[in-house]
Amino acid sequence: MKKFINKPENIVAELLEGFALSHPDRIRLVGNNLVARALPKAKGKVGVVTLGGSGHEPGLSGFVGEGMLDISVPGEIFAAPGAPRCLEAIRLAEYGSGVLFIVLNHAGDVLSSNLTMEMAKREGLNVKMTLTHEDISGGTNPEDRRGLVGFLPVYKVAGAAAEEGQPLNACFEIAERMGRNMRTLAVAVQTATHPSTGQAIFDLPDDEMEIGMGQHGEAGTGRMKLKTADETAEIMLDMLLKDLGVKAGEELLVIVNGAGATTLMELFTLFRRVDQILKAKGIKLVRAKVGEFITTQEQAGFQLMIARMDKELIRLWDAPSNAPYFVVR
Amino acid sequence: MKKFINKPENIVAELLEGFALSHPDRIRLVGNNLVARALPKAKGKVGVVTLGGSGHEPGLSGFVGEGMLDISVPGEIFAAPGAPRCLEAIRLAEYGSGVLFIVLNHAGDVLSSNLTMEMAKREGLNVKMTLTHEDISGGTNPEDRRGLVGFLPVYKVAGAAAEEGQPLNACFEIAERMGRNMRTLAVAVQTATHPSTGQAIFDLPDDEMEIGMGQHGEAGTGRMKLKTADETAEIMLDMLLKDLGVKAGEELLVIVNGAGATTLMELFTLFRRVDQILKAKGIKLVRAKVGEFITTQEQAGFQLMIARMDKELIRLWDAPSNAPYFVVR
Amino acid sequence: MSECITKDEFGRMVAGAATEIRTKHVMLSELDCAAGDGDHGATMLRTMEKLEKAFAPGGSDDLKICLKDAGWSVLGVDGGASSSLLGVFFTGMADAVGNDLTEMFEAGLAALQKQTKARPGDKTMMDALVPAINALRSAANGGKSVREALYDAAAAARAGADATRNLQARYGRAKFLGEKTLGHADPGATSISFLFEGFYNGFTSVKGESNNA
């Protein structure tokens, strides 16, 4: 493994320290290694909290900032944080109007957040939890659909709603509406090495790719020969459009998220084909985002996300943010 | 090679198409595949133009936008564009007060830009060219020092000066001052494959790294056993501080630029050590930027840049920008 | 067996379990590499550290306080599914202190079953934990000693863990691997079998007796 790290057991603490130091005006570490805004949100607004494993930078803590998250609870490498730190984060993000807790559907995260919710309720905290699960490779049962890069629009629109002073119920409804209207599919072509163990997290023959691969090398169902950019975009977009039931005239947000080693060069090439297909079908591509938002170390591959937008969701997506890895003017 | 591309000869055209489509409000392709702002700069201001090979995304075209570049001239993969398109860009970026032409010191780019300057002068265009060459691995002769991620502060401060209406001479002086006060060193641990040829661009044994490796696998001088993040940061920062002659009390901008496959996790870890060392030496780290600004496909490694800042340079660095990969509010 | 367990006795059980995990954590990570993310050994090591700390000399003499502390700090290991589940388990046991050991374990299991739908057959830690606790119950009902009960539990846990080799994962990360999980024992079930092995070793250690109950 060729990674610039020090002792494996210190990776998370050191990366968080570096992250906070590189944005001293915007980010600070509070409590038990929680990532929070340097300037907390004004009293009376809804707090927005999330949790998730580390090793996926800039996800998830890169989206803490005005207009997005108040606090993120980073776990160990690829591992959910436990309930105690989540509870601590929720207490800190209570500015007087309750807290929205955004959870990506992965076994460990759900376990921790269910426990957190029980404890928070016992303490009388006003928390609502919303689960993202838009990975269509999981089949039709929503429980089996993982939360992938769809967290990004959910953080963005719910964060913007909270920032503009909407009440907890409204923020929750917006997050849920965004969640219901989005779908993601991932593809992997090259494994990552686990930074603590130095082991490859999966194997894939030299000429194959796997559609449906999860965020940590959890296998998908679509192992096939490597395809061109255009073919790959066509296969994946087709599955997504069908699953979401998109019709001509509807308005979509598209996100192309690089897994780590896949270049922007490739992501742009793929996005170009997505745009062409949507145009041909009369579907409106109203917003787009191409880059690395949640990575899996140096894995190669990408996630393609589509989301059906409405006027309010677009307005909230466009609202200002100063999160270090999602600045909107 | 596992890359999502179509025909190798179409890579550049397709990636540019996708890039422009993903930012239709900010970017459009003009003329002969030049990347320009969707809304051109106001008349009477200085235009800012750059050139460079493709395959390094988001560099260089990702920094076209209000407050940074007006037009970038992308070449083929890793290859400088020729003079004709550069000349075309300069003509288009002439808004009445001349054009600043920012060139990174690489053989092909310098050749093209010298030719461009001759032609531009013959046409009576008012252009000034500034060359960035801050790679200290090239030795003491400035001609041998390549232009690496230092283009970023130069684009930023010169772009901001042009945006606020400073005359060409002033923009040029600012770019030169920024250029004189910056130093970069790169390190590579893993090769990239050339997207057109499918070949590895260099070889490196499994347990080694190379300090001084250039943007395209041009060898450096510092091949050594792989080091920890802390050791690597110490070695590189030490060389940079010496070369720039930084003294206690001075103010620095630091950029850590990932080569492609090196994770933000690692870059944060490295940055943390840089911050610690500077604190110990009494040097002030006033601004920082950690991410991928110029990449070499899926190469692993990073560039560390330091720059001595003054009040005006900091002000210009902080000025607003809406370049897709460098948004400042 | 229907005696209440003392804090010292449970502390010895924890120490025995910690020794067991410390000798075998590499194998746990290897199992987790086969169909998970390779971190289970590291998480179990951190879990045992927290458990030992909660029972360290100088701490409270109250078993309930020690177990509550253990549960909370295991929840705080931040190591994904397994540390959360074990944290819940020890917290559940804490709530039943005052009852006998079997009842305490049953209370831990009940708490756990509120957090996960996984049941024996799903290739999770439940495949070792449920038979182990069933064995404790049978031993208690059959009038066996704590030592004998723990011996039976360890044997049942081991058998349960071994049997996961032939199962397909239906919970946790591994569920997405389907058939590929066949042929490897579940890491979580394996560590439960090590825990019960260690509980027995620890319980018997001070008395200096041999392993045959």
Add this chain to the structure above:
Amino acid sequence: MSECITKDEFGRMVAGAATEIRTKHVMLSELDCAAGDGDHGATMLRTMEKLEKAFAPGGSDDLKICLKDAGWSVLGVDGGASSSLLGVFFTGMADAVGNDLTEMFEAGLAALQKQTKARPGDKTMMDALVPAINALRSAANGGKSVREALYDAAAAARAGADATRNLQARYGRAKFLGEKTLGHADPGATSISFLFEGFYNGFTSVKGESNNA
């Protein structure tokens, strides 16, 4: 040799050179892989396309216009150092149309030398180009025919290119590789030798004569 060359004659030379590059471009890229970025063959292919197009039937009959067009479109190949340098070279030749072939080549070289400091010995295209043009000059001064002059030039270019094997690069990307460039011929010098080989082939082709000048 002090005759002026016609547009058709030069067009045939270009066609010969294009054929040569098309058969050997893979080798050029391989040489560029050894101590560069592996794209030299591709750049040369695109360069030859532009050259051929400038001399394609239906275009101008004026050699100066054709060469100006060729130079400008080769500059526009966007292929890094070599296409810019060759673009400059053909532009320089265009400016000397009206003089004899040797003088045209010398004018191209002079234009080139304004853009690069590389000289023979620096392991660049200059190591083939300078001897080739020197050979043209000697042939002309010695009263040889164009055909003979081009034959000498091709031989000199090949010898110059071969000799780069023993040189260390001091210009272009390869300069950063220092000693590692030893043992491989310079790609740019090699393509210059192919160009001159092709110029000779093309010039002689229509007359249907054998290769021995």
